[in-house]
Amino acid sequence: MAAEMEPPPLGNAGETDFRELEDGEDLFVSTVTTLEYPEPSSPEPASLPAEDISINSNGPKQKDVSFDDDPEDLFAEATEEVSLDSPEREPILSDGPSPAITPVTPTTMLTPRMDLGAADMFERSLDEIEEDNNGDTFDIHIAVSDPEKVGDGMNAYMGYKVTTKTSMTIFNKNETTVRRRFSDFLGLHSKLASKYLHIGYIVPPAPEKSIVGMTKVKVGKEDLSSAEFVEKRRSALERYLMRTVKHPVLLKDPDVIMFLESSELPRAVSTQALSGAGILRMVNKAADAVNKMTIKMNESDAWFEEKHQQFENLDLQLRKLHASVESLVCHRKELSVNTASFAKSAAMLGNSEDHTALSRALSQLAEVEEKIDRLHQDQAYADFYLFSELLGDYVRLITAVKSVFDQRMKTWSKWQDTQLLLQKKRESEAKLQFANKPDKLQQAKDEIKEEIEELEGKVEQGEKDFELISKTIRKEVSRFEKERVKDFKAVIIKYLESLVQTQQQLIKYWEAFLPEAKAIA
Amino acid sequence: MMEEDREGLLRVSAHTIRVTEAVRDGDSLTFIVISQKLSGSGEYHVARTHEDFEWLQQCLFSQEEVPGVLGVIFPPLPAKPHLNASTKVLKQLGFLVMGKEWCTYCKALEIYLQQVAANTRLNKNKCLENFLTSSDAPGQQRVRKSIFNRLSQAVEGLRKEGHKDVDDFFQTERDNNFTLTGCSKSATERFLDVVLTEQKLAVACGHLSTCLHLCVEQRDDGTAQAFSQICVKLSEVVDLMKKNFENVAENNLSTLGLGLDLETRYQEAKKEMLYRRTCKLVELETASKNAERAKPIRKAAMDDLKMKSEKEFDQISGVAKQEIARFHSVHVKLLHQALILWCEKQLETAKETSASYSQHLQAFKDLGE
Numbered sequence: 001m002a003a004e005m006e007p008p009p010l011g012n013a014g015e016t017d018f019r020e021l022e023d024g025e026d027l028f029v030s031t032v033t034t035l036e037y038p039e040p041s042s043p044e045p046a047s048l049p050a051e052d053i054s055i056n057s058n059g060p061k062q063k064d065v066s067f068d069d070d071p072e073d074l075f076a077e078a079t080e081e082v083s084l085d086s087p088e089r090e091p092i093l094s095d096g097p098s099p100a101i102t103p104v105t106p107t108t109m110l111t112p113r114m115d116l117g118a119a120d121m122f123e124r125s126l127d128e129i130e131e132d133n134n135g136d137t138f139d140i141h142i143a144v145s146d147p148e149k150v151g152d153g154m155n156a157y158m159g160y161k162v163t164t165k166t167s168m169t170i171f172n173k174n175e176t177t178v179r180r181r182f183s184d185f186l187g188l189h190s191k192l193a194s195k196y197l198h199i200g201y202i203v204p205p206a207p208e209k210s211i212v213g214m215t216k217v218k219v220g221k222e223d224l225s226s227a228e229f230v231e232k233r234r235s236a237l238e239r240y241l242m243r244t245v246k247h248p249v250l251l252k253d254p255d256v257i258m259f260l261e262s263s264e265l266p267r268a269v270s271t272q273a274l275s276g277a278g279i280l281r282m283v284n285k286a287a288d289a290v291n292k293m294t295i296k297m298n299e300s301d302a303w304f305e306e307k308h309q310q311f312e313n314l315d316l317q318l319r320k321l322h323a324s325v326e327s328l329v330c331h332r333k334e335l336s337v338n339t340a341s342f343a344k345s346a347a348m349l350g351n352s353e354d355h356t357a358l359s360r361a362l363s364q365l366a367e368v369e370e371k372i373d374r375l376h377q378d379q380a381y382a383d384f385y386l387f388s389e390l391l392g393d394y395v396r397l398i399t400a401v402k403s404v405f406d407q408r409m410k411t412w413s414k415w416q417d418t419q420l421l422l423q424k425k426r427e428s429e430a431k432l433q434f435a436n437k438p439d440k441l442q443q444a445k446d447e448i449k450e451e452i453e454e455l456e457g458k459v460e461q462g463e464k465d466f467e468l469i470s471k472t473i474r475k476e477v478s479r480f481e482k483e484r485v486k487d488f489k490a491v492i493i494k495y496l497e498s499l500v501q502t503q504q505q506l507i508k509y510w511e512a513f514l515p516e517a518k519a520i521a
Numbered sequence: 522m523m524e525e526d527r528e529g530l531l532r533v534s535a536h537t538i539r540v541t542e543a544v545r546d547g548d549s550l551t552f553i554v555i556s557q558k559l560s561g562s563g564e565y566h567v568a569r570t571h572e573d574f575e576w577l578q579q580c581l582f583s584q585e586e587v588p589g590v591l592g593v594i595f596p597p598l599p600a601k602p603h604l605n606a607s608t609k610v611l612k613q614l615g616f617l618v619m620g621k622e623w624c625t626y627c628k629a630l631e632i633y634l635q636q637v638a639a640n641t642r643l644n645k646n647k648c649l650e651n652f653l654t655s656s657d658a659p660g661q662q663r664v665r666k667s668i669f670n671r672l673s674q675a676v677e678g679l680r681k682e683g684h685k686d687v688d689d690f691f692q693t694e695r696d697n698n699f700t701l702t703g704c705s706k707s708a709t710e711r712f713l714d715v716v717l718t719e720q721k722l723a724v725a726c727g728h729l730s731t732c733l734h735l736c737v738e739q740r741d742d743g744t745a746q747a748f749s750q751i752c753v754k755l756s757e758v759v760d761l762m763k764k765n766f767e768n769v770a771e772n773n774l775s776t777l778g779l780g781l782d783l784e785t786r787y788q789e790a791k792k793e794m795l796y797r798r799t800c801k802l803v804e805l806e807t808a809s810k811n812a813e814r815a816k817p818i819r820k821a822a823m824d825d826l827k828m829k830s831e832k833e834f835d836q837i838s839g840v841a842k843q844e845i846a847r848f849h850s851v852h853v854k855l856l857h858q859a860l861i862l863w864c865e866k867q868l869e870t871a872k873e874t875s876a877s878y879s880q881h882l883q884a885f886k887d888l889g890e
Contacts, residue, residue, distance in 0.1 A: 310740070317736045324729040331725050335718040342711040349704040354697065355853050361860055481744040488751050489888065496758060496882040503875040510868035517860040520853065 140166035140245055142260070144238040147230050149217065150181075156218045157181050158230060160237060164260045170252055176261050182209075184265050185237055191255045192244070197400075198407045199465075200472030202480055203250065204243040205396045207236035235385055239393060246483065297409050301470065307477060308405055315398045322391040329383045336376035343369035357520040364516040371509050375502050382498035390491045394484065401480060408469045415462030422455040531645070533653050534559045535638035540631040543623035544568070548604055550623065552630060556653050565654045571601045573652065574630065576659055577637075580648035587642055589833075591797045592840030594848050595643075596636035597786035599629045615713050616778035619720075625775050632783060636851070642840070681799050688838070694845060695795050702788040709781040716778060719770035726763035730756040750888060758881050765874045772866040780859025787852055794844065798837050805830040 146161040163177045189206035196203050213229040241260075245251045259265065299305050343366045350362030429448045432441065537557035544551045551568045558564065578598045584590050599617050617626045634653070638644050651659050686692035733756035738745040808827040815823040 310738075314736075314738075317732070321729070321732045321736060324725070324732045328722070328725045328729060331718060331722045335715065335722060338711065338714040338718050342708065342715050345704065345708040345711045349701075349708045352697070352700045352704050355849065358853050358856060361857075365860065481748075485744050485747045485751065488748065489885075492751065492755055493882070493885055496878065496885055499758070499762070500875065500878045500882055503871060503878055507868065507871045507875060510864055510871055514861070514864045514868065517857070517864045520857040520860070 138168075138246070138248075140164065140168055140171075140251075142238065142241045142245065144234050144241065147234055154215075154218055157183075158214075158217060158233075160234060162241070162260065170257060172261055178260065178263055178265075180259070180265065182207075182214075182233070182237070183267065184259065185240065187265075188244075188255060188259045189240075192250060192253060195253070195255075196250070197404060198411075198469075200404055200407060200469040200476060201247070201249060202397070202400050202404055202476045204240060204247070205400050207233060207240055232389075235389065236393075239389070243393075243397075247479075297412050303474070304405070304408070304470070308402075311398055311401055311405075315395065315402070318391055318395050318398065322388065322395060325383065325388045325391060329380055329388055332376055332380040332383060336373050336380060339369055339373040339376060343367075343373060355520075361516055361520050364513060368509050368513045372506065375505060379498065379502050382495060386491050386495045386498070390488065394487075397480075401477070404473055404476065408466070408473055411462070411466045411469050415459065415466050418455060418458045418462050422452065422459050425452050425455055531638060531650055531653075532559050533557065533565065533638065533650070535635055535644070538631060538634045538638060538653070540627040540634065543627055545604070550602055550604065552627060554630075554634065554653065567653065567656065569652070569658065573658055574598055574633075575601075577648055577652045580646060581637065581643055584643075584646060589836030589838075589840035590642065591801065591833075592794060592837040592844060593640070593642050594787070594791050594794045594844045596633050596640070597790045598633055599626060599786075602626055615709065616716070616774045616782045619716065619774050619778075621771060625779050628775070628779055629783065632855070640847075681803050682796060684799050684803055686799070687802065690842070691795070691798070691838070695799070698788060698792050698795060702785070702792055705781060705785040705788050709778075709785045712773070712778055712781055716770050716773045719766050719773070723763045723766035723770065726759050726766060730759040730763065733759065747888075754881070754885055754888065758878070758885075761874065761877050761881065765870065768870045768874075769867065772863065772870055776859050776863035776866055780856050780863070783855055783859075784852060787848070787855075791845070791848055794841060798834075798841055801830070801834045801837055805834045 141164075143163045143165075144160050145163065148159050150157055150159045159179050159181050161177060162180050163175065164171065165175050167174060186206050186209070189203070192203045210229070210233075213226075213233070216223075216226045217230060244256060245260075250256055346362055346369060347366035350359050350366060353359040353362055425448060429445070429452060432445055432448060533556040539555045541553045541555055544553065549570060551570055552574075554565075554567050554569055556565050575598065578595070581595060587593075600614055602614065602618055602623070617629050620626065637649060638653075643649065648659070686695060733752045736752040737749040740746075805827070808823070808830040812820065812823040812827040
């Protein structure tokens with residue numbers, strides 16, 4: 001929310017004002033063009049319209065005033081998200097206004113603006129949003145279930161039921177059920193990424209697209225691999241939503257709430273695999289990669305250096321771990337197949353055997369082996385859905401973390417670029433002093449003065465942005481780390497419980513078989 | 522106590538024969554064979570190589586003086602253990618070579634010796650006594666040519682296996698044996714696949730455990746410590762999983778694996794015996810035909826041949842019937858024991874593992890609480 005701000009004069013005074021402002025509230029800049037909050041009366045702040053940092057825009061001067069009608073473009077920033085298996089891994093950011101949101105006349109959205117320097121501002125920073133839960137404790141459970149194929153042929157899609165159970169007051173009801181399709185999830189992520197990634201929030205990545213997997217489902221292939229694919233996707237979607245709402249800021253995002261509650265959602269079109277927008281994004285990503293190579297940041301903060309390295313290491317380790325667990329899953333499936341095969345041949349052996357008791361015992365043997373096979377399958381399921389997918393999720397999450405670090409670098413870079421530009425303008429101004437065309441001089445001087453003022457404002461903004469994103473990242477990383485420990489612990493406990501359960505079941509099977517084996521005369 | 526030296530009676534009590542260990546000597550294995558004297562006054566300790574065992578087997582095959590010896594189901598000797606062989610060869614040997622320190626192989630040899638010693642048609646052979654009691658290795662002695670060779674030469678070129686039998690009992694036995702041989706071979710091979718996969722899983726767990734250790738972070742702060750703790754604890758569990766797979770695999774191969782392997786080889790041995798009898802049958806039928814068609818000059822000779830053949834055939838059939846009856850009870854007993862032992866061992870392992878898992882689960886829940 002913009003505080004009213006007079007164009008800061010050059011010199012220290014302006015800076016001091018600026019600082020005061022900072023103490024009170026942090027400004028945040030959003031790139032969403034339009035937005036909507038269902039209850040304007042709620043203390044939740046409206047997002048700002050995009051601040052177009054190009055030279056032609058309205059400068060900081062006009063931040064407080066007009067929510068101009070020029071729908072500003074979102075930065076179609078292609079953050080890097082690396083997939084573990086699928087080649088295309090672009091987080092698809094919304095271009096253009098979110099279709100889910102209808103523009104509302106901005107003036108009604110603003111909470112009253114405060115004077116510069118006043119400590120009691122209504123505008124809430126995201127910090128405050130985070131802390132204030134309206135007295136709610138975090139209590140929300142989302143389930144994704146009942147995958148159902150809708151439609152026929154290549155236009156078919158899988159619809160999922162999303163059930164939200166909660167006691168939190170930001171939601172309309174305690175229990176809501178809606179139907180969503182995969183592109184809806186992608187659309188949600190896209191919106192969240194475009195709103196929050198560039199200001200330093202770690203937005204959980206959405207599950208991956210899979211053209212092969214979906215095609216199988218579309219053409220109606222009813223085999224085991226299709227069923228597995230759907231189940232894998234269903235589980236991934238559920239984890240994705242839970243991770244998203246665990247983030248205190250994202251939980252309160254209107255897009256998230258609408259996703260969970262609204263019965264109809266406009267179709268997110270820009271997620272189509274080979275759309276024109278997709279190609280544009282790929283171009284942007286290439287440009288970004290080039291930029292990244294040339295940005296050399298003077299890191300003044302050792303913390304960031306350290307953390308960056310730490311995440312690089314963690315990324316490597318988790319990938320190795322993931323590969324190792326996948327190998328375990330693979331072998332266990334193989335064991336299941338071999339056990340089933342042995343069970344069959346044991347049954348045949350039992351049938352051929354003359355001696356009645358031995359024959360019976362061999363048949364029992366076959367049955368025990370079949371049961372054990374099912375245990376192997378259950379365990380492989382746990383291996384995969386608990387352990388392997390957890391690791392996969394975190395590898396993907398870490399790429400989101402890395403991209404947030406990149407955003408900080410970009411913010412720094414923009415700031416520095418603006419500073420350079422300012423310097424050049426000042427040099428031009430100085431040169432003008434010694435020019436010899438008096439009539440044009442004054443005009444030129446005025447022009448330059450204006451430009452310089454504008455740039456000074458931008459430089460200040462740039463520095464503020466940089467400091468803000470740095471601060472946000474520190475918090476986010478801390479939250480992420482705590483969450484990581486909790487997450488791993490919770491999942492591993494579940495995994496261990498599955499091991500214990502399997503083992504106890506196995507004991508029962510052996511105990512039941514022993515008398516059968518002994519009964520051979 | 523005077524040692525009874527009755528003619529032909531084995532001085533050793535059959536069921537006390539043990540093959541206790543395999544000693545590796547460069548590229549060869551030597552097996553320690555221990556048996557109790559029948560008189561109860563002590564033990565025999567001998568060291569034998571696989572060549573020695575082969576020598577014994579050849580001796581048994583060469584017993585022409587035993588009437589109807591072709592009807593005996595010879596206990597099968599396990600194939601030679603190659604120490605540095607290719608995986609293919611090892612896979613052929615299957616369960617016997619997979620156990621810890623050749624335990625399973627020794628057990629197979631032990632059962633072989635026990636079965637030989639328990640068979641009244643085989644245990645009077647001096648070679649067996651020699652094998653079990655003499656401190657000298659017998660393997661270098663020359664053995665008489667095996668009787669089997671002569672027979673197979675005689676009826677070369679004929680497809681005899683499917684040759685219809687004159688006796689319903691034997692026809693049934695042959696049919697059943699044919700099915701059982703196939704089934705047991707298949708079951709053995711598939712069980713082998715199971716055990717191999719279990720061993721692979723153990724290796725995968727080891728690898729996973731190492732990866733988890735690599736995730737331990739050196740930093741001082743709280744979350745790093747917590748995460749490192751989780752990784753370490755989890756790797757302990759994974760080590761348990763590894764141990765479990767190793768034990769399960771070992772139990773499998775040393776009990777049921779061995780049992781199935783024995784079953785397969787015994788069914789094969791029975792098949793060979795039945796085949797020998799069938800060959801004799803063919804020989805008899807040929808001799809009969811020849812005798813019928815023979816010209817008067819040769820008729821007497823042909824008749825003689827036929828009579829000889831008939832006598833041998835009857836002897837073989839007689840012995841075979843007894844052997845088959847014995848075989849049935851032996852093979853049931855062997856499988857029975859294998860199944861019980863298998864179940865008991867797996868149950869014990871499962872209980873141990875379950876207790877360990879539960880312990881670790883609790884420790885995990887208590888982490889950082």
